[in-house]
Amino acid sequence: MSVSYTHLARDYIGIARSLGVSEAMCDDIGIEVTRLNAKLLIAALGDYAYPVVPHNFREAMQFASSNRIVVMGGTEPAPVSYTHLIKDVESHSFLSRSYRRKKGS
Secondary structure (H helix, E strand, C coil): CCCCHHHHHHHHHHHHHHCCCCHHHHHHHHHHHHHHHHHHHHHHHHHHECCCCCCCHHHHHHHHCCCCECCCCCCCCCCCCHHHHHHHHHHHCHHHHHHHHHHCC
16 A cells, blocks of 8 residues: 555645644644654554654653654654754664664664
């Protein structure tokens, strides 16, 4: 099954806009779609993943102490580039540290 999650979020946001909701609510809907995607990835990873999607980086750091993979979804409305996201992950290094511990490296 192939699904474009970007289109899924855009579709939901488009429907929300057609209903006349605020841009803030549209942002919240987009964030929730990313969190649903994260839950699907957690399900696919099984016991390797921490079972909860963190709401912020502080929670992500706490969850990383479990030595499981922490899967993030959106946290707050803001334009985010992949470069920005990678820099955040590298600066916090919780994802790679958690994964290495689980793999026994």
